[in-house]
Amino acid sequence: MGKGVRMKVIEIKNLHKTYQSNGQEVHALRGIDLDIESGEFSAIAGPSGSGKTTLLNVMGGIDRPDEGDVIISGQTMKGLSESELSKIRLNRIGFIFQAYNLIPVLSAVENVEYVMLLQGVEKHERREKALAMLRDVGLEKESHRRPAQLSGGQQQRVAVARAIVSGPEIVLADEPTANLDQKTGSSLLDLMKNLNHERGTTFLFSTHDPMVMDRAERLIRITDGRITL
Amino acid sequence: MSGYKMTVMLAWRNVWRNKRRSFLTFMTIAAGTALILFMRSLQNGGYAQMIEDSVAPRTGHIQVHEKGFWENMTLEYAFMDDNELFNKISSMKNVKGISKRISTGGLLTHRDSSAGCEILGIDPERERDIITMDRYVLPGGKFISPSDKNGIVLGRALARVLDAGVGDEVSLVSQGFDGSIAAKNFMVRGIFKSPNVQYNRTLGIISLDAAREVFSMMGHVTAYAIRASDIDSVAGLAARIRSVTDDTFEVMSWDRLNPEILQFIALDRASGHIFVMILYLIVAFGILNTIQMSVYERTREFGIMLSIGTGPERIFRMILTESFFVSAMGIALGMILGYGLSWYFTVYPMDFSEYESEMEMYQVSTLVYYAKIKISDFIRASVIVFLLAGVFSYFPARRASRLDPVTSMREL
Structure with missing residues (x-):
């Protein structure tokens, strides 16, 4: 599937977020406005503590803003209950974290199946899709291995497979290459880029890795909680 | 696999993640349950023997007298x-x-x-x-x-x-x-x-x-x-x-003919209750320790699970199911051990006949103590341990289900 007409997947309006760290108030986000369109392969870049992870968390409904709103495909996240946010995370967003993404007691294929299971997809369809996804990320042979039996790069590939298998509107990846060596990181980025091209999956990264920034089609720079395009 | 089956499977596998800890917990529950059952069986046998020792030589089970x-x-x-x-x-x-x-x-x-x-x-x-x-x-x-x-x-x-x-x-x-x-x-x-x-x-x-x-x-x-x-x-x-x-007659059964036996049994049962309560508490804290540690160690994992859309209630159920597995296996093992131990002392009772004179000094008249197994004790012990497991797992499970994904994902 290629990229067709671009629609707004995420609209961010005047986002503010403050939290306490070691007894001090940290202004992580200071009035962010941002739109992400379908099919984008974008990166939010900035130094440590700039607010990029906080922004990603708020966009993904994992964290709540103090002010402002996040709208996912027309659905506002403002005022939603925990359970409603959980359903949005389950059905509309895919997540990839820095490390330890996977459930250790599940095999690779079971980890990929997990989200579909929560969505109520039938067993047969679930297994078929999960195996196909693992094939796409080059891990068909490792499908029955548990995370501890996989390398860091393989684990991240499984996380990518899990994030996109149920066709979310956007995949949010928080520094996905941070714990990988350059070669493995590059290979992971290639994989995500291919998926972006072939499936039209929207990817948004947070990163301070120049390699990710180079590959991103759009770079959103953030400093001290503000976008500094 | 349904969502329920997945919860059960996750719980089962989580139990075996830390084999040593799980083994120690099984053994705590099993030893506690076995001791409780063995003690109850000894009490049952001891009381039955005491009653028999009072009834058999002299009073009989029932006497009919004039009032x-x-x-x-x-x-x-x-x-x-x-x-x-x-x-x-x-x-x-x-x-x-x-x-x-x-x-x-x-x-x-x-x-x-x-x-x-x-x-x-x-x-x-x-x-x-x-x-x-x-x-x-x-x-x-x-x-x-x-x-x-x-x-x-x-x-x-x-x-x-x-x-x-x-x-x-x-x-x-x-x-x-x-x-x-x-x-x-x-x-x-x-x-x-x-x-x-x-x-x-x-x-x-x-x-x-x-x-x-x-x-x-x-x-x-x-x-x-x-x-x-x-x-x-x-x-x-x-x-x-x-x-x-x-109306001119009184019909007295053994408990009225030998009230001191009932008093002794009541007193002994009360002290036995205290001992059994301590054993139950040991079992309960064994369960609490395991579940608490297991939840603490998996804080980040729960954060990830919550982030990708796992409902808090599923995490809550999963932890309670883990507790159920740990308890069920511990109770099963405890029952086997408790039954075996009790059975041994049913067949080979403790015989203190050679210390008869010393025991007579303390007015202890029963010299042979055997165990008497009662199914009701087994049912009661397993129900209580399950209830304790439920109560003592409830709080760690609730804590895990209420974790903030952002904070918990910072944990390593």
């Missing part, structure tokens, strides 16, 4: 022997044996020694079905025979006080049913040593015929003693006997 006899123990409360009533009771279901008795207080004298005593006149043939006193006669002596009107069997401590042995003649002085002086010399046929210290100190046994004669009973007796087929049928049998006796 007031048991408090006063005098012939004033004797009643006219009623063969019709006697036969009616005798033919009742669950009656193993029934016998007539005459008992009253008296003074026994031998040479310069004398001692107050209780004289019990019995029909030795019939009493074989009711009491076991004939088994406790020491070597060198014998129990009285039905036709023996001159023989007496004395408790060992009583014989010591009187300085009387087998073959000696002792004199009994008491009051007859008609108010006359009852006096007669008896030959000591045997000396008994029963498990009940009190009987050994105070009891002299003569034949029913001898008692009738010496106390001028004129067809009266003081009690019908009854043995039921088993202890559990006593209450029902006593009720049936009450229904065929009039």
Whole structure:
């Protein structure tokens, strides 16, 4: 599937977020406005503590803003209950974290199946899709291995497979290459880029890795909680 | 796989993530459950033996007296022997044996020694079905025979006080049913040593015929003693006997005849409850420790699970299911161990006969302790451990389900 007409997947309006760290108030986000369109392969870049992870968390409904709103495909996240946010995370967003993404007691294929299971997809369809996804990320042979039996790069590939298998509107990846060596990181980025091209999956990264920034089609720079395009 | 099956599978695999910790927890639960069951079985056996040791030598399971006899123990409360009533009771279901008795207080004298005593006149043939006193006669002596009107069997401590042995003649002085002086010399046929210290100190046994004669009973007796087929049928049998006796009679079952046994059992049960509570707490804290540690170690994992859309209730259920697995396996193992241990002491009871004199000093009359397994104890213990597991897992499970994904994902 290629990229067709671009629609707004995420609209961010005047986002503010403050939290306490070691007894001090940290202004992580200071009035962010941002739109992400379908099919984008974008990166939010900035130094440590700039607010990029906080922004990603708020966009993904994992964290709540103090002010402002996040709208996912027309659905506002403002005022939603925990359970409603959980359903949005389950059905509309895919997540990839820095490390330890996977459930250790599940095999690779079971980890990929997990989200579909929560969505109520039938067993047969679930297994078929999960195996196909693992094939796409080059891990068909490792499908029955548990995370501890996989390398860091393989684990991240499984996380990518899990994030996109149920066709979310956007995949949010928080520094996905941070714990990988350059070669493995590059290979992971290639994989995500291919998926972006072939499936039209929207990817948004947070990163301070120049390699990710180079590959991103759009770079959103953030400093001290503000976008500094 | 359904969502429920996935929760169960995740819980099962999580239990085996840390094998050593899970093993230690199983063993804590198993050892606690086994000890609780073993202790309960020993208590059951001990109580049953104590009851038997009190009932078997002397009182029987049920006695029918004229009202007031048991408090006063005098012939004033004797009643006219009623063969019709006697036969009616005798033919009742669950009656193993029934016998007539005459008992009253008296003074026994031998040479310069004398001692107050209780004289019990019995029909030795019939009493074989009711009491076991004939088994406790020491070597060198014998129990009285039905036709023996001159023989007496004395408790060992009583014989010591009187300085009387087998073959000696002792004199009994008491009051007859008609108010006359009852006096007669008896030959000591045997000396008994029963498990009940009190009987050994105070009891002299003569034949029913001898008692009738010496106390001028004129067809009266003081009690019908009854043995039921088993202890559990006593209450029902006593009720049936009450229904065929009039208001002048009192029908007393073993617990009223031996109230001190019930008091002792109640006291012992209370101290046993404290010990069992401590064991339950050890088990509960074992479960709490495992679940708490397991939740603490997986904080980041729960953060990830919550982030990707796992509902808090699923995490809550998963942890409770883990607790269920740990408890179920521990309880199962504990039941096997507890049953095995109890069974061993059912077959090979603890026998303290060689410490008899020391135990007598402390007025402990039961010398053999065996275990008695009750299924109800097994059910109760497993239900309580499961409930404790549920209660003690509830809070860690709730904590995990309420974790903030952002904060918990910072944990490593």
